[in-house]
Amino acid sequence: xxxxxxxxGGLVHAGGSLRLSCAASGRIVRIDEMGWYRQAPGxxxxxxxxxxxxxxxxxxxxxxxRFTISRDNAKNTVSxxxxxxxxxxxxxxxxxxxxxxxxxxDEYIAFKSWGQGTQVTVSS
Numbered sequence: 784x785x786x787x788x789x790x791x792g793g794l795v796h797a798g799g800s801l802r803l804s805c806a807a808s809g810r811i812v813r814i815d816e817m818g819w820y821r822q823a824p825g826x827x828x829x830x831x832x833x834x835x836x837x838x839x840x841x842x843x844x845x846x847x848x849r850f851t852i853s854r855d856n857a858k859n860t861v862s863x864x865x866x867x868x869x870x871x872x873x874x875x876x877x878x879x880x881x882x883x884x885x886x887x888x889d890e891y892i893a894f895k896s897w898g899q900g901t902q903v904t905v906s907s
Contacts, residue, residue: 787878792901799905800866805878805898807859810885817854817861817881821874821903831876832863845871868905875900 791803807814818833818841832852833841840852849868854861861878878898886892 787880787896787898789876789878789898789901792876792903794904794906795868797868797870797905797907799868800864801868801903802865803863803876803878803901803903805861805880807880807882807896809882811859811882812885812891813883814856814859815881815883816879818852818879819861819863820877820879821872822877822900823871823874826874828877833879834861865903868903870905870907872903873905874903876903 786808787805789803789805791801793801795801803819816833816835819831820828821831822828829843831843831846832850834852834854836856842850849866851864877900880896882896883891883893
């Protein structure tokens, strides 16, 4: 139906930058909202940034002005440019998408899909 694969995590010093990417594959008809969540140890998963097909974006207050989300609707990809990283940005980052896809009998199936997660570690 639809699978999300992330790339781009890693270790960086405070003040550095990283770029995360996520690609959706499968029998996708349309992706509505697509974006990123993160979860730090002991914390709940939280929204980082989200982008609709029409281009409306939502950012967590903690990342506004530092992170930029972008997507390529034709390629079903979403990216997150993270600048001026802080130690508190350390977390596992998950790609998320609301997907409309074709099932085994070509029926429409709507579902929420998550990537496997990519670790971002920011050292002080």
